[in-house]
Amino acid sequence: MNFRVVEKGTGMDFDEWVAVTELDFLDIGCEPSAAIQGVQCPAILDIARTVHILSVNGNLYKLNGFRRKAEWLKSNAPSKVIPYIVTLSEEEFDSLCTSCKNTWLNNLPPHELVREAFKVLSLEFNSERIRNGFITEAIHIVLRGKQRSLQNRRTAHEREEIDMFKAINVFKDELLIIDQLNPKTEIFSSGVLAGAIIMLVLFPESIRFLNLLNNGEGVSIENQFDPIMALTRITVRHKLSTKALQPRETIELCRKTVQAISNWLEGSDSTKYWRIRDLNGVDLHSYVLDVRKMKKINAERDL
Known part of the structure; x- marks a missing residue:
């Protein structure tokens, strides 16, 4: 690698540096606090104002200074920064970006990883429920019947982590359909969302059930409940509870969601349609296998 250090006295205008391209995952090196900008000592001030920049075929990229920039834009921005410019070939730059991005993705919270996947896949969601990215638990249940914490990592089909980018791409159509309902967060918890997917x-026609569920259009007649009301009663119960759902309770809610939709699809003449007692859920195993078969992903170990 070739290094070119800009002379200390030359500097770079602050506004010029702010305009240098930023890549979220490319944030390397120690970050002195912008607060020391107020220290009246030239040597310390130079440390605060020192930034690192990559030059690749004439294109510049910030290598650090992200947090300082945010603080400086609020107050006490220096008139100039002291840039150390590192020149890389395109091959070196691509290698660096790949390494940094993988590390960055691995350290993201699950919902932020999902949102990054949305961005990469050019998926735009309008509902708060989907847009915020809290769908990891549901995706695990859809693909493997249980959350990651309950999977047996010693088995071949549960050993690998799910590639969330691939998973979201597989279920993007279903997520977009659900998003169009503007699903209520208190109804579409992880278990219900998993069952819905x-x-x-x-059964694509299940969208009609989900719309009725979201709008609270379940029916009860003489202490008998149609499938929509049967599931609504359960979601209301969980909403009123002060306790967070445990992993197995979330799976149970998915099992009951699948049962409710299945009963509804059979029609009001079915003996399964009207209920007096609570839903008891179905065995998810066969449904998960059918989903994997339908999506043609049986051989995918990272799904």
């Missing part, structure tokens, strides 16, 4: 894959 499963049934939309297998």
